[in-house]
Amino acid sequence: MKYISSRNKNYALESHQAIIRGLAEDGGLFTPASYPDALRPEDILGKDYRGIAETVLKAMLADYTEEEIRHCVNSAYDTKFDTDEIVPLTALKDGWLMELWHGPTSAFKDLALTILPHLLTTAYAKEDRHDVVSILTATSGDTGKAALSGFADVPNTAITVFYPEIGVSAVQKRQMNTSKGNNVEVIAVKGNFDDCQRMVKEACSSKEVLDACTGVTISSANSINAGRLIPQIVYYFHAYAKLVSEKKIAWGDPVNFAVPTGNFGDILAGWLAKKIGLPVGKLLCASNTNNVLTDFLNTGTYSLDRTFHTTMSPSMDILISSNLERLLFLLTGQDDEKIREWMRQLKEEGSYTVDDAVFRQLQDEFAGIWTSEEECAEVIHDTWSNEHVLIDPHTAVALSAMRKYRKESGDETPCVVLSTASPYKFCHDVLECISGRNIPDDFEAMEVLHELTSVPVPANLRDLKTQPVRFTRSIEIRDGMHVIAERMRSLSHVQD
Numbered sequence: 412m413k414y415i416s417s418r419n420k421n422y423a424l425e426s427h428q429a430i431i432r433g434l435a436e437d438g439g440l441f442t443p444a445s446y447p448d449a450l451r452p453e454d455i456l457g458k459d460y461r462g463i464a465e466t467v468l469k470a471m472l473a474d475y476t477e478e479e480i481r482h483c484v485n486s487a488y489d490t491k492f493d494t495d496e497i498v499p500l501t502a503l504k505d506g507w508l509m510e511l512w513h514g515p516t517s518a519f520k521d522l523a524l525t526i527l528p529h530l531l532t533t534a535y536a537k538e539d540r541h542d543v544v545s546i547l548t549a550t551s552g553d554t555g556k557a558a559l560s561g562f563a564d565v566p567n568t569a570i571t572v573f574y575p576e577i578g579v580s581a582v583q584k585r586q587m588n589t590s591k592g593n594n595v596e597v598i599a600v601k602g603n604f605d606d607c608q609r610m611v612k613e614a615c616s617s618k619e620v621l622d623a624c625t626g627v628t629i630s631s632a633n634s635i636n637a638g639r640l641i642p643q644i645v646y647y648f649h650a651y652a653k654l655v656s657e658k659k660i661a662w663g664d665p666v667n668f669a670v671p672t673g674n675f676g677d678i679l680a681g682w683l684a685k686k687i688g689l690p691v692g693k694l695l696c697a698s699n700t701n702n703v704l705t706d707f708l709n710t711g712t713y714s715l716d717r718t719f720h721t722t723m724s725p726s727m728d729i730l731i732s733s734n735l736e737r738l739l740f741l742l743t744g745q746d747d748e749k750i751r752e753w754m755r756q757l758k759e760e761g762s763y764t765v766d767d768a769v770f771r772q773l774q775d776e777f778a779g780i781w782t783s784e785e786e787c788a789e790v791i792h793d794t795w796s797n798e799h800v801l802i803d804p805h806t807a808v809a810l811s812a813m814r815k816y817r818k819e820s821g822d823e824t825p826c827v828v829l830s831t832a833s834p835y836k837f838c839h840d841v842l843e844c845i846s847g848r849n850i851p852d853d854f855e856a857m858e859v860l861h862e863l864t865s866v867p868v869p870a871n872l873r874d875l876k877t878q879p880v881r882f883t884r885s886i887e888i889r890d891g892m893h894v895i896a897e898r899m900r901s902l903s904h905v906q907d
């Protein structure tokens with residue numbers, strides 16, 4: 412099973428090579444060229460998270476041996492998570508929350524970024540390579556810390572994270588700027604997430620940067636890396652299996668998933684789960700005020716002609732959803748020419764419109780729903796006061812999408828809502844939503860929120876306030892390639 416570039420289907424790599432490469436040199440994203448045989452209930456049921464992870468990863472990363480996969484899985488999903496279940500399900504009156512924030516940095520990115528370094532170092536060993544892999548990562552807040560934590564002091568790797576100076580929460584900023592490890596660097600950018608992402612993508616083909624890369628290979632920990640995407644398939648199977656074992660459903664019954672969406676990685680993993688045998692009904696693509704995907708799914712036109720908003724769910728403040736390209740590539744039957752043309756139009760004209768065949772498939776499998784800031788606040792408030800469950804703004808956007816979709820469509824299929832971050836990552840906003848109290852200092856708000864709710868604060872967040880800040884650098888967008896080239900040169904010297 413090969414992985415091929417979404418902009419040139421003849422460019423095919425084994426999965427471990429695609430994981431090293433990150434983004435294809437032609438700007439395309441490595442995408443599974445075919446699907447393995449559908450997984451059967453007996454492959455999944457009765458297994459714990461690690462067991463299901465082994466099964467799914469073996470199917471999708473066929474060039475890794477069974478032992479290699481088991482090593483990666485056991486190294487990732489261990490006591491770094493604060494529950495042995497890894498991803499627990501919490502029942503609400505009208506659905507379930509899939510809690511993806513029990514890992515070392517309290518966001519769903521941990522599920523992929525605890526395993527990616529192991530997949531990558533295993534890939535390196537398979538290739539017998541010894542150069543330094545330099546991980547460049549753009550973050551809207553959560554990927555950064557999860558990647559810094561996953562790659563800290565991993566041999567033969569270095570990681571640089573770029574985050575938008577304005578937009579990430581105070582807790583997220585502190586999480587990144589206090590990161591440990593001798594191979595890590597954190598840089599604020601005077602721009603938004605899209606600027607950071609563009610910078611990282613550009614670096615992969617920039618002459619200035621590549622000339623500086625003696626003995627250094629650039630890769631990515633963003634969800635443009637196939638090694639991020641594939642491990643995210645696992646928790647869809649895990650949640651479904653849990654519902655079967657609790658007799659809430661029988662294997663084969665459709666389940667909808669409501670996914671708070673930014674770069675389209677998480678929801679694409681759900682779609683891939685369906686492709687390899689999970690009985691998924693609709694995938695609800697939940698957006699905040701940056702509702703470019705809602706419009707796209709409802710009209711077939713993706714248009715950047717809109718205002719960028721900063722919201723209380725900053726990890727979804729994205730206008731260019733990279734992983735959508737993978738979906739379109741697969742829905743067009745791997746029509747790389749069409750993808751190149753649509754991506755050219757997006758870049759040069761600011762919009763593209765998919766053809767009717769693709770639009771029909773999108774309408775059939777997805778529903779796009781967006782939620783305003785006021786509605787999001789109301790959902791956080793009501794979920795606390797009615798059900799005593801404290802949720803973060805991203806989760807609230809998805810829960811709201813589930814309810815709006817049910818009301819509009821009448822589709823009563825059981826629904827799992829992906830809960831993607833601990834509410835304590837967004838203390839100021841969550842506190843204000845549930846109590847009306849406005850405490851601008853996030854760490855003070857954290858204490859008050861804890862006193863008010865008695866919901867435990869994850870250890871990694873509780874200790875943040877006293878950690879020393881190591882990184883304070885901030886750069887202009889236009890200096891990006893120069894800064895990256897300089898970093899690559901310093902890594903080259905380590906090699907000498």
Ligand SMILES: *Cc1c(COP(=O)(O)O)cnc(C)c1O
Nearest residue numbers: 553673674675676677726831832
């Ligand atoms: C990254 C993130 C998302 C969006 O996930 P994508 O894969 O980018 O669509 C949603 N919620 C939280 C808390 C996140 O960190």
